[in-house]
Amino acid sequence: MDRQIFDAIVIGAGIAGATSGAHLSATHRVALLEAEDSAGYHTTGRSAAIWILSYGSADARILTGASRSFFEAPPAGFTEVSLAHARPVLTLASEQDRTELEASLDEGRVPITLDAARAMVPAIRADHTVAAAIEYDSFDIDVAALHQGFLKLLRSRGGDLSLRSQAGRIWYEAGLWHAETAGGDIFAAPVIVNAAGAWGDVVAKMAGVRAIGLQPKRRTALIIDPGQYDTANWPMVADIGHSWYVRPEARSKLMVSPADETDSEPCDAQPDELDVAIAIDRMQQALDIPVNRVEHRWAGLRSFTRDRGLAIGASEMPGFYWFCGQGGYGIQTAPAAGRLLAQLVRGEEPDADLRAALAPTNPLRFAA
Ligand SMILES: Cc1cc2nc3c(=O)[nH]c(=O)nc-3n(C[C@H](O)[C@H](O)[C@H](O)COP(=O)(O)OP(=O)(O)OC[C@H]3O[C@@H](n4cnc5c(N)ncnc54)[C@H](O)[C@@H]3O)c2cc1C
Structure with missing residues (x-):
């Protein structure tokens, strides 16, 4: 069997593998292995594609903030389309959770009157919402352009993307990590990056690295026609x-989600009809939008560590790096998180805007 030697192997070509692989390929010859026929088939291709600074764990917020300038002004030649399109986030509260909304206000999320909220979204039910707040600095992300941009960057720097290349056996021998694919190809490198999303712990166990307790959780989304609006x-x-x-x-x-988090095994996630019905019911309690037909539905796995922070950095085994636990913020954190991973692999001091994320994302925090 042929053995191809690289400087780094990255397992998984979702947004995590694409970003970390592209950043790393500035200094390393990277082999990016993807099990599926297309990159982004799993969670990356199923997201809601929004950037919200106030969303997620403390480390995710640092990485979200540090990614902003990339979305707004990517490097020349990265993409021909705009990656960010302004999309404020309007948060509603009923009487019973008015206090929670008030407690969440800060310089990013500011209160607005119900009249102002209804001027933006006329479907808001008068008998439900008693308070509203808005974040103006959020935006939609063009995920496909972001993902393709990083894959293109990887290739332009000599990186190699192999589709239909599921790493089925991983071992460490004579200072090199080896990944053997189902087709019998063997890739070897001193560095291996685990960017396998929901399969992160599966890949670690295969390599003889201690699992960190990743939990994939299913999230459902559907598309409806909002009728008169x-x-x-x-x-x-x-x-x-x-x-x-x-x-x-x-x-x-309109895309609607019940914001569900149902524990799942790593798999090709499919929507459950009950979650689709719950999404519509919850939305209709607040918004007066008839739903005659669900035009499309899907589900994806958001994978969390035990403390819901990301896992970025070295494992207890030499050359084996984690890049997992992106949860519900893997797109909005991707540019900065990939940059951090690459700097850790190179043994560099992380950039100033990333240093605060170093400790809370260190995978060794799960060693105990
Ligand atoms: C409904 C929904 C809404 C979301 N909304 C947002 C949002 O608004 N903003 C945001 O930032 N994030 C959002 N997310 C989360 C975001 O999509 C994820 O955090 C992100 O896509 C995770 O990327 P990933 O590369 O880690 O995983 P994936 O995209 O799943 O990639 C992992 C890849 O690894 C491959 N793989 C696994 N094992 C192997 C192996 N042994 N060999 C080779 N390849 C392997 C898999 O085939 C897969 O392609 C949302 C997610 C969902 C489901």
Whole structure:
């Protein structure tokens, strides 16, 4: 069997593998292995594609903030389209969770009157919402352009993307990590990056590295026709309890999610009809939007560590790096998180804007 030697192997070509592989390929010859026929088939291709600074764990917020300038002004030649499109986030509260909304206000999320909220989203039910707040600095992300941009960058720097290349056996021998694919190809390198999303612990165990307790959780999304409403310029709308959200999709449609988090094994996640019904019910308690037909539905796995922070950096085994636990913020954190991973692999001092994320994302925090 042929053995191809690289400087680094990256397992998984979702956004995590694409970003870390591209950043790393500035100094390393990278082999990016993807099990599926296409990169981004799993969680990356199923996201809601929004950037919200206030969202997620403390380390995710640092990496989200540090990624902003990349979305707004990517390097020349990275993409021909805009990666970021302004999309404020409107958060609603009913009487019972008004206090929670008030407690969440800060310089990013500011209160607005119900009249102002209804001017933006006329479907808000008068008998439900008693308070509203808005974040103006959020935006939609063009995930496909971001993902393709990083894959293109990887290739332009001599990196190699292998599709239909599931690493089925991984071992460490004579200072090199070896990954053997189902087709019998063997890739070897002193560095291996685990960017396998929901399969992160599976890949670690295969390599003889201690698992960190990743838990994939299914999230459902559906597309509906909002009938009489012109939603193209609506903000994203969510409740303060994170139990549902909607966002405009493809100019005249709405994406709805019940914000579900159902534990799952790593798999090709499929939507459950009950979650679809729950999404519609929760949305309709707050928004007066009839749903005659669900045009499309899907589900994806958001994979969390035990403390819901990311896992970026070295493992207990030489040359084996984690890049997992992206949860519900893997797209909005990707540019900065990939940069951090590459700097750790090179043994460099992380950039100033990333240093605060170093300790809370260190995978060795799970060693105990
Ligand atoms: C409904 C929904 C809404 C979301 N909304 C947002 C949002 O608004 N903003 C945001 O930032 N994030 C959002 N997310 C989260 C975001 O999509 C994820 O955090 C991100 O896509 C994770 O990327 P990943 O590369 O880690 O995983 P994946 O995209 O799943 O990639 C992992 C890849 O590894 C491959 N793989 C696994 N094992 C092997 C192996 N042994 N050999 C080779 N390849 C292997 C898999 O085939 C897969 O392609 C959302 C997710 C969902 C489901």
